[in-house]
Amino acid sequence: MWVLIWAALLLSLTERATCNNEAPAAAYNITYSPAEITPQTGLCAVIPCSFTHPDDFIPRIAIWFKCPDAQCSIKVEMDTIFHSENSSIAQEGYRRRVSLLETDLTKKNCSMIINDITKTDDGEYQFSVSEKLNSGNRNKSTFREKMKIAVKALTQKPSVLTPPLTEGEPATLTCIAPGICSGTPPNITWTWRGTGDNITELRDSTTIQKREDLTSIPITHFSTLTFTPSVEHHTTKVTCQVTFKGNITTEDTVTLNVTHVKEPKISGSNTVREGDTLNLTCFVDSYPPPPSITWSKNGTTALEQNISVLGALTISNMTSEHAGEYVCNAQHLNRTLTASIVVTVMYRPVILNASGCVIQAKVMTCVCVSQGVPLPLIGWLNTEEYFLTKSVLRSSVNTTIRMHVGNHTNTTVECVSINEVGRVREKLQVTHKESQGKQGEEVSKDILAMLLNPPLIAAFAIGSAFSATICCIFLCLTGKCKRYMHSVTEVQLVLYECW
Structure with missing residues (x-):
């Protein structure tokens, strides 16, 4: 009888010793999904995992270890990065950086977040769970399976959300920092047209995102920039820069398109x-x-x-x-x-068919009509003293001269028309008309003599000049002087050029 009692007691102690170390593999299982993650520096690492245990095991304490070497020979005091009951046990570099996504271990969720990832977080990790008995002793299981973290350089860029921009209508740009963990809030700055100034304050969001594995992660830090777009903003560039702990930075630049016309x-x-x-x-x-x-x-x-x-x-x-x-x-x-x-x-000018000369009572009247753009100037060849009149109609110039031809019947008159495009010269056809009688001839002679009398011409010129001066002063006061002076001097200019 005593032999059986001692055998049963020895078996019980053996089972208790086994429970205090590692549980049978069939009773305890852990799943990492995935078994290796590649977080980026400055962001966070989310280690999704779940575990199972025997029904009579009630998990109370969660512990995460970082393996110090390839064999993962864990020393609890030195390699603990998280302890759900006593945070002081965790390594200094991991305190306040590591947390569980779910604190209720009865839900069999062992997922962990490591914030403010650095290159030193490279390595393998193991999870351990234990329960606290009334006697103060603990049943503990350290799962043999390991998960790996391979830290990469930061390549994620912030997301700059740009609504449709219309000239004169206020709009808001939003810059969302990369990463989906809480961690140390990053510093977000806007660079506007290359100034590099921080032109808006950081605003944080605490929106909760639900994942398929029922874990919840506080997400995103963001900043907003409100302004009224104008034409000057079109095609300009705006840069959002996010700086994480450790002076790790990333940025993104957008080009603004402002609807305008x-x-x-x-x-x-x-x-x-x-x-x-x-x-x-x-x-x-x-x-x-x-x-x-x-x-x-x-x-x-x-x-x-x-x-x-x-x-x-x-x-x-x-x-x-x-x-x-x-x-x-x-x-x-x-x-x-x-x-x-x-x-x-x-x-270039064109001399029109309406041009020609008529001789009557020894007075020759010649008309030269020229058309061109710009308006041409008209001059005369083979002429002596004459009386000239001029009229302008749109792109045509009509110039008429009258002169005494005496006894000459073979007079030849040429009209010359010129503008900046070209020059044309044409002999005008002369037509003779019979005299209207002695009385008419005498009247014509008197008129012609009066026109060819130098003193009379001088007096006429002085009067015309005086009248033109008075007129010009009036026209200058009304803003029309320039055109009038041009018409007055145009004939003089062409005469000097043609001769």
Whole structure:
């Protein structure tokens, strides 16, 4: 009988000793998913794991170890990085950095977070769980399976959220720091146009994200930047920089696209010579850019354009018929935008058929009508003293001279017309008309003599000059002097040039 009692007692002590060390593998299991993680410096490491135990085992204390070597010969006092009952047991470098995702061990969740990851966190880790008996002794199980952490350099970038931006409408940019753990709050700064200044305060979020393994992780630190976009902000760059503990930084830069539109602008010369090529470009500063820009002449006639360049209009071999108003049309969202330009085609003068001379009562009257752009100047050849009048109608100049021809019947008169494009010279046809009688002839002689009398001409000139001066003063006061003086001196200028 005593032999059986001693045998049973010895067996009981043997089982108790086994429980105090490592439980049978079939009773205790642990699962890491995955068995190796690669966190980045400055962020955090989440070690998802779950475990099972016998029904009569009630877990009370969770302990995480970091293996000091490949064999993982753990010494509790030196290698503990987390102790759920006594945090002072954990290594100094891991205190306040390591925590459990679930503090209720009866849920069999052993997931752990390590914040502010550094390269020193590389290595293998093991988990141990124990229960506290009434006598003060503990049943403990250290799971043999290990999980590995391989720390990588920080490559994650912050996320900069940019809403649609419209000129004049306030908008808010949001920068979300990388990582999904609490840890030490990072420093978030905005760089606006390269200034590098911190232009907004950090705002933290404590939103909870649910995971499939039923763990919950406090997520994200973020910063916001509120401003009113303008055209000047379009295509500018904004950088969000996040600095973690240990001066580990990462940043991301976004280019702003601001919806806006300005009135179209037409570039290119609006004055071309006959035979040359017209090149006009209609530019619309807008975002989004207009899908197309069309051209029309005088607002009605659609024109073909150079499709290789948006808004470009090219017309070769220009003629006077191409002169007129050109209009470009552009569509921006729901608006139609227009701009116009008046094109002038310069061409050399042409002496019209209405030009010619008539001799009557020894007085020759010659008319020279010339057309051209710019407005041509007219001069006379083979003439002596004469009286001149001039009129202008649009692009035509009409000049009339009267002079005494005496007994000459073979008088030849030439009209010369010139502008900056070219010069034309033509002999005018002379037609003779019979005299209207002696009385008419005498009257003509008197008029001609009076016109050719130097004193009278001088007096007429002085009076005309005085009148012109008074008129010019009046016109200057009304802002029209420049054009008037041009018309007064134009004839004198061409006479000097032609002679």
